Amino acid sequence: MLTSARFVALLPLMLVAASAVTVMLGIAWRRQHAATVAVTALGLSLALVAQVIAWQAGPVQTPLLAFDGLAMLGGVLILGSTLICAILSHAYLEQYRGAREEFYLLLLCAAAGGLTLAASRHLASLFVGLELLSMPLYGMLAYAYRERRSLEAGVKYLILSAAASAFLLFGMALLYAQTGELRFDVLLVELSGETGLWGLAGVGMMVVGLGFKLSVVPFHLWTPDVYEGGPAPAATFLATASKVAVFFLLLRLVLDVPGLQGRWLQTLLAILALASMLVGNLLALTQSNLKRLLGYSSIAHFGYLLVTLVVGDGLAAETGGVYLITYVLTTLAAFGVVTLISGAAGGEDVAALHYYRGLFWRRPYLTAVLTIAMLSLAGIPATVGFIGKFYIIALGVEASRWWLVGGIILGSAIGLYYYLRVMVTLYLLAPGMQRRDAPHDWGARAGGLVVLGVALAVIVLGLYPAPMIDMAAQLGGVP
Amino acid sequence: MILVWLIVIPFVGGILCWQAERLGDRPTRWIALITMLIELAIPLWLWGQLDFGLPALDGEDPRWALEFRAPWIPRFGIDIHLALDGLSLALIALTGFLGVLAVVCSWKEIVGRIGFFHLNLLWILGGVIGVFLAMDLFLFFFFWEMMLVPMYFLIALWGHSGSRGRTRIGAATKFFIYTQASGLLMLAAILGLVFAHHANTGDYSFSYEVLLGTSLSPTLAFWLMLGFFIAFAVKLPVVPFHGWLPNAHAQAPTAGSVDLAGILLKTGAYGMLRFALPLFPEASQAFAPVAMGLGLLGIFYGAILACGQQDIKRFIAYTSIAHMGFVLIGIYSGSSLALQGVVVLMLAHAFSAAGLFILSGQLYERLHTRDMTLMGGLWGRLGSLPGFWLFFVAASLGMPTTANFVGEFMVLFGTFSTAPWVVVAASVGLVLAAVYSLILMQRVHYGPPRSDEPLAGLDTREFLMMLTILALVLWLGLYPQPLLDTTGAAMDGVQQLSEIFDRVPAGADALTEVR
Numbered sequence: 001m002l003t004s005a006r007f008v009a010l011l012p013l014m015l016v017a018a019s020a021v022t023v024m025l026g027i028a029w030r031r032q033h034a035a036t037v038a039v040t041a042l043g044l045s046l047a048l049v050a051q052v053i054a055w056q057a058g059p060v061q062t063p064l065l066a067f068d069g070l071a072m073l074g075g076v077l078i079l080g081s082t083l084i085c086a087i088l089s090h091a092y093l094e095q096y097r098g099a100r101e102e103f104y105l106l107l108l109c110a111a112a113g114g115l116t117l118a119a120s121r122h123l124a125s126l127f128v129g130l131e132l133l134s135m136p137l138y139g140m141l142a143y144a145y146r147e148r149r150s151l152e153a154g155v156k157y158l159i160l161s162a163a164a165s166a167f168l169l170f171g172m173a174l175l176y177a178q179t180g181e182l183r184f185d186v187l188l189v190e191l192s193g194e195t196g197l198w199g200l201a202g203v204g205m206m207v208v209g210l211g212f213k214l215s216v217v218p219f220h221l222w223t224p225d226v227y228e229g230g231p232a233p234a235a236t237f238l239a240t241a242s243k244v245a246v247f248f249l250l251l252r253l254v255l256d257v258p259g260l261q262g263r264w265l266q267t268l269l270a271i272l273a274l275a276s277m278l279v280g281n282l283l284a285l286t287q288s289n290l291k292r293l294l295g296y297s298s299i300a301h302f303g304y305l306l307v308t309l310v311v312g313d314g315l316a317a318e319t320g321g322v323y324l325i326t327y328v329l330t331t332l333a334a335f336g337v338v339t340l341i342s343g344a345a346g347g348e349d350v351a352a353l354h355y356y357r358g359l360f361w362r363r364p365y366l367t368a369v370l371t372i373a374m375l376s377l378a379g380i381p382a383t384v385g386f387i388g389k390f391y392i393i394a395l396g397v398e399a400s401r402w403w404l405v406g407g408i409i410l411g412s413a414i415g416l417y418y419y420l421r422v423m424v425t426l427y428l429l430a431p432g433m434q435r436r437d438a439p440h441d442w443g444a445r446a447g448g449l450v451v452l453g454v455a456l457a458v459i460v461l462g463l464y465p466a467p468m469i470d471m472a473a474q475l476g477g478v479p
Numbered sequence: 480m481i482l483v484w485l486i487v488i489p490f491v492g493g494i495l496c497w498q499a500e501r502l503g504d505r506p507t508r509w510i511a512l513i514t515m516l517i518e519l520a521i522p523l524w525l526w527g528q529l530d531f532g533l534p535a536l537d538g539e540d541p542r543w544a545l546e547f548r549a550p551w552i553p554r555f556g557i558d559i560h561l562a563l564d565g566l567s568l569a570l571i572a573l574t575g576f577l578g579v580l581a582v583v584c585s586w587k588e589i590v591g592r593i594g595f596f597h598l599n600l601l602w603i604l605g606g607v608i609g610v611f612l613a614m615d616l617f618l619f620f621f622f623w624e625m626m627l628v629p630m631y632f633l634i635a636l637w638g639h640s641g642s643r644g645r646t647r648i649g650a651a652t653k654f655f656i657y658t659q660a661s662g663l664l665m666l667a668a669i670l671g672l673v674f675a676h677h678a679n680t681g682d683y684s685f686s687y688e689v690l691l692g693t694s695l696s697p698t699l700a701f702w703l704m705l706g707f708f709i710a711f712a713v714k715l716p717v718v719p720f721h722g723w724l725p726n727a728h729a730q731a732p733t734a735g736s737v738d739l740a741g742i743l744l745k746t747g748a749y750g751m752l753r754f755a756l757p758l759f760p761e762a763s764q765a766f767a768p769v770a771m772g773l774g775l776l777g778i779f780y781g782a783i784l785a786c787g788q789q790d791i792k793r794f795i796a797y798t799s800i801a802h803m804g805f806v807l808i809g810i811y812s813g814s815s816l817a818l819q820g821v822v823v824l825m826l827a828h829a830f831s832a833a834g835l836f837i838l839s840g841q842l843y844e845r846l847h848t849r850d851m852t853l854m855g856g857l858w859g860r861l862g863s864l865p866g867f868w869l870f871f872v873a874a875s876l877g878m879p880t881t882a883n884f885v886g887e888f889m890v891l892f893g894t895f896s897t898a899p900w901v902v903v904a905a906s907v908g909l910v911l912a913a914v915y916s917l918i919l920m921q922r923v924h925y926g927p928p929r930s931d932e933p934l935a936g937l938d939t940r941e942f943l944m945m946l947t948i949l950a951l952v953l954w955l956g957l958y959p960q961p962l963l964d965t966t967g968a969a970m971d972g973v974q975q976l977s978e979i980f981d982r983v984p985a986g987a988d989a990l991t992e993v994r
Contacts, residue, residue: 380628380659381621390617390666397670405667413660420652424635469554 009060009067011050012075013115019043020108027101037090040104044083044111051075063183066121066252069475073321074118074248077328081240082111084332084450089233091447092343096144103143106136107237114245123172123182126249130168130213133242134161140234141226147348153229160212160222168209174202185256203265207272213246216306217275220299224287227295232339232349235291239298239335240328247305251320254312269310273404276303277411284418291351293418294334297377300411301327304392307408311399319391321472322465326376326388329458334373336451337366340442353425360427366442367426369455376458378419379412383462387469482547482561482612485521485571488514489578489605493598500594511582511597518604519575522568531565531965543614544568551618555673556684560615566969567611569822569962570742570749573829574611576951577741578604581734583944584837588733588844589637596637599629603738610746616669617685619754623710623746624662630735630743631655638730639849650726657723661713668706672758675699691757704759704766711755714747715803717770718777728796729849733840736792740799740832745825748803751810752821752973760976767811771894771901774811775908777804782911786918791842791849794919795835798875801908802828802883808905809890812897815974820889822966823959827874827882827952834871834948838864841941842923845934851919856928862936865924867945874952876916877909882955 002010022039026032054060055072065071086107093100113132120126138161142154176182178199179190191199208219215223227235280299287293305327308320341356342349360367376385389412396405442448461468492514499507529544543562551559563571581600589596606626613619631651638647669685676693677683684690695703713720728736756763763770781801788794802824809821841864842857843849858865874881877888887909895902937945955962 375628378659381625386621386624389663393663393667394670394674397667398674409660409663409667412663413656416656416659417652420631420655424632424648424651427632427636464551466552466554469552473554 005057005060006062008050008057009054009062010065011054012047012079013112015043015047015050016079016108016112016115019047020105020112023101023105023108027105031099031101033090033093033100036101036104037086040086040108041083043108044079044086048076048079048083051079061121064122064125065116065119067119068252070248070252070255070317070321071119073324073471073475074244075115077244077324078111078114078118078241081244081328081332082107082114082237084336084454085233085237085241087446087450088236088336088339091442091445092231092233092339094343098146103140103233106139106143107233110136110140110237111241114241117245118248120249121184121252123176123184123187127165127169127172129245129249131165133245134165134213137161137234137238137242140237141230143234144231147229149229149348150231151229153226156222156229157226164209164212164219167205167212171202171205171209174198174205178202184253188253188256204268207265207268210246210250211272214243214250214302215295215299216272216302217279217299220276220280223299224283224292224295227298228289228292228351232291232335232342232351236332236335236339239294239331243298243302244324244328247302247320247324250309251317254309255317266310266312269306270401270404273303273306273310274407276300276306277407278303278414281411281414281418285414287418288353289351290334290338290353290356290422291349293353293422294331297415297418298331300415301377303411304389304408307392307396307401307404310404311395311401314398315391315395317475318469318472319395321475322391322468323388325468325472326384326461329454329461330373330376330383330385333369333451333454333458334377336447336454337370337373340366340447340451343447353422356422357425358427358429361429363442365452366448369451370426371423372455372458374419374423376462378416381462382459384458384465384468386462387465480547481521481525482545482563485518486561486605486609486612488517489601489608493601493605496597496601497594500592504593507593507597508582508586511601512579514601515575515578515582515604518608519572519579522572522575525563526568526572526965529563529568531568531968546614551615554683555617556682556686557617558615558686559618560686561612561618562614563612564969565966566749566752566822569826569966570611570745571608573745573826574604574607574742577737577829577833580741580833580837580944580948581737583940584737584840585732585734586940588840592636596633599632600734600738602626602629603633604742607738607742607746611749614687615685616673616687616690616754620662620666620669623665623750624659626743626746627655627658627662630738633735633738634727634731637732638735639732640730647730650723650730654723654727657713657720661710661720664706665710668703668710671699671703671706675703687754693758695759697761700759700762701765704755704762707750707755707758708766708770711747711750712773714750715744715807716747716777716800717773717803717807718780718800719773721777721800724800725793725796728799728836729790729792733836733843736795736836736840737833740795740836741829744799744803745829748806748810748821748825751807752818752970756810756973757976763811764813767813768898770811771808771898774804774807775901775904777801777807778905778908779804779911782908782915785915789851791839791851791854791919791923792836794851794915795832795839798912798915799828799832801912802832802875804908805887805890805905808894808898808901812890812894813974814893814897815971817890817893818970818974819963819967820886820891820893822886822970823882823955823962824886824890826962827886827955830948830952830955831871831874831881831883834867834945834952835875837944837948838868838871841937851922853929854923855926856924857934858924860928860931860933862933863942864937867937867949868924869920870949871952872916872920874956876912880953880956882952882959885956885959 060067110133113129117129120129138154138158141157142151144150178196181187212219277300280296284293284296308316376383379385379389495510496507499510545563547561549559551557603626606622609622634651635648640647716724778801781797785794785797806821809817874883877883891902
């Protein structure tokens with residue numbers, strides 16, 4: 001039954017869906033890029049406001065969806081990053097020859113899927129959300145289908161993602177066969193008693209399916225290619241909103257039932273975490289393409305984030321929240337710069353590092369944004385990334401997971417190498433390089449302003465993180 | 480509030496410099512110079528105003544001459560807590576002074592992108608001052624890591640590429656990774672300490688004074704102490720962790736080398752004195768023999784490798800390792816005299832190394848090489864420059880009347896009662912110091928000249944700069960008492976802590992005898 005409390009909680013989702021329908025009808029009526037962006041941005045902003053209001057109103061449960069603190073914070077992050085993606089897409093698609101408006105339709109559908117996924121408490125809503133999130137992404141990644149790489153990225157993601165979904169479904173079926181339940185909390189309680197062989201296999205398969213979406217090692221193989229090939233705004237969405245949604249779902253699973261993890265699941269997650277940290281960072285070392293590099297770096301960052309799932313109590317929820325906020329802001333800043341520079345002309349994205357050589361002497365403020373993003377990814381103080389790293393290490397130390405702490409430290413040390421390489425490239429004098437540049441008035445446009453705003457947020461929250469911490473502290477009831 | 484200004488002024492000055500580049504070179508340099516002069520004037524003024532004779536530890540809280548505290552991240556009890564005592568004051572004054580020198584010595588050396596250069600230079604100094612003032616472990620770590628970024632840029636963008644594939648970017652990256660990785664170890668150790676405190680009391684706090692009294696199990700204390708020690712040992716540097724230093728020193732521009740040798744190395748020693756020893760007195764006590772051994776190793780390693788260097792800045796870099804060996808021995812000797820000596824030695828080394836690096840920079844401006852095999856016979860060709868070389872080389876080998884002599888003598892004298900054999904071995908290091916110093920003078924300034932053409936002598940700016948450092952070295956060498964009075968209380972505090980635990984094992988022995 002649709003009570004007013006439920007209505008408030010569902011309002012963001014409804015608003016996003018309504019804007020998707022509006023955009024679709026609008027396209028059918030008349031193609032107008034600017035108007036489409038305006039409708040999308042308006043819908044997403046309203047949804048964002050509604051999400052914040054819903055958060056104030058308090059948690060609500062429905063049979064399929066749980067609007068708890070995790071879902072609310074997840075919703076804010078997903079809607080915020082979708083909004084920024086939409087604005088960046090405007091800058092990016094301006095020069096695109098071909099239909100531009102459908103991109104926003106796909107973006108809105110994916111956002112709706114993300115919201116559903118982050119709030120799901122039932123295997124059915126999990127699957128619906130996940131597919132609603134993934135399907136539009138195929139289209140978004142292959143949007144510039146005249147570019148070989150973009151098409152390749154889309155097809156690659158389609159095939160691998162379908163395989164992962166199959167794993168997920170199979171896992172769900174096994175769990176259902178074992179327990180006869182589809183709701184997480186009940187299901188997990190059943191499992192925590194006696195796992196059984198089928199249950200074990202089911203959980204393992206679900207880990208594979210979700211691990212693929214998070215691009216955790218060893219399910220990471222698609223990441224660099226897809227990041228590199230997909231149009232920059234699509235890659236941005238994939239790196240932020242999509243991963244945030246999946247991670248919040250996992251976090252709910254782990255937090256819901258503290259006794260869930262028999263030691264083997266914890267050990268499994270710890271191994272995945274360590275592998276992701278190290279492999280992600282090591283593979284990033286030799287990359288000369290900024291988008292690939294960011295892809296590998298995101299693998300490493302989700303390795304760090306998995307620590308929260310391994311620990312699963314105490315500061316875990318708060319850490320996950322803080323780290324995701326820092327990760328989303330930083331990634332948006334980094335991808336934002338790539339998008340702005342790539343958008344000026346058609347053709348392949350400008351992601352090879354040599355295009356960025358000496359950018360500082362042409363575009364000092366844009367370079368400052370990218371520098372801040374790199375410093376934040378590396379976790380240097382005065383950026384928000386440091387707060388995230390601080391939390392993760394604190395969590396590891398608190399839970400006495402010394403191996404993971406060691407992995408984080410080692411991974412960060414390796415990571416520094418490539419973040420610094422990107423950073424210093426920006427400042428080297430360019431001896432007559434090919435120039436592809438952001439438009440001259442980038443800073444005065446919506447896309448530029450958004451990127452500057454995100455960079456400012458990275459610095460401000462890095463210096464004064466109290467508001468962010470307060471927000472995340474509501475997630476877990478730890479003194 | 481004045482403590483906040485000490486930190487804020489360099490950062491603001493740096494941004495002003497960046498923007499002033501549009502107005503031209505001179506305004507930028509003058510803004511940087513004025514900023515650093517203010518930064519030097521404030522601690523000197525404070526020195527006249529405040530009384531540093533307060534007992535630092537009278538069994539209760541340390542007392543600060545000046546303090547500032549404001550909440551920052553209440554969730555974890557993190558404050559912006561700044562405090563000043565004699566030790567901090569001396570090091571901040573040193574930072575201000577070397578900051579002025581760094582600006583002046585790059586007046587002609589740096590010609591490209593000077594706005595951004597001075598931004599980085601001033602931000603390093605701001606970060607270092609933050610390190611010397613922070614009394615909250617989180618804040619300390621914050622500044623500790625933050626000062627790396629501008630230093631990285633300074634080396635990577637304005638450095639010299641060395642010979643045989645030693646690139647400046649490689650050197651900068653190595654420097655950054657060494658310090659950052661060890662810094663994260665320290666962060667883990669800080670968090671370990673905080674959570675241990677949390678487990679004892681239920682409160683989160685990063686405050687130095689609160690954590691000072693945390694009771695830890697000996698094993699945990701040892702590991703946490705090691706986390707701190709490694710971070711500081713990388714900065715100092717102690718021998719197995721010194722890999723970044725020769726490259727970073729050699730490849731950095733003169734101003735960068737001056738800052739590195741003069742101030743950044745001192746943050747390591749400061750960290751040990753302020754944090755590693757007082758926070759973990761028992762563990763440090765147990766670790767002291769190892770630390771002293773590493774110090775000895777550093778003395779010999781640095782001295783012997785220095786003899787084999789051809790690049791003049793690498794040469795000075797290796798002598799720094801040797802000098803820091805003495806500092807390490809002094810820190811872990813646990814005697815008040817040696818700790819006082821450490822402070823004198825730190826300042827003395829800052830002056831003499833900065834002097835030598837500036838002289839190498841001046842030599843490079845004239846000869847366009849740092850390769851010692853291409854020098855020789857410069858004594859008659861350079862005006863008064865070789866005279867200054869002779870003085871600073873003599874200071875570096877610890878000649879009486881120079882500050883280095885006072886420092887080394889106090890360290891060795893103070894350590895003798897606790898570890899006589901270490902002192903005996905370290906004294907041999909003094910002989911090695913004489914050997915490498917003479918080698919340096921011989922190779923660069925004596926011998927057959929390569930040509931008879933006279934080179935440009937020192938201009939007024941350079942001459943005044945060198946004269947100031949020379950005067951300071953002589954002053955500390957002849958009359959170090961004002962400095963000792965200032966830092967005495969702080970050093971007694973450190974010493975008292977370790978003495979408390981000197982008695983504990985003695986008491987324990989007595990107990991077993993009674994049994």
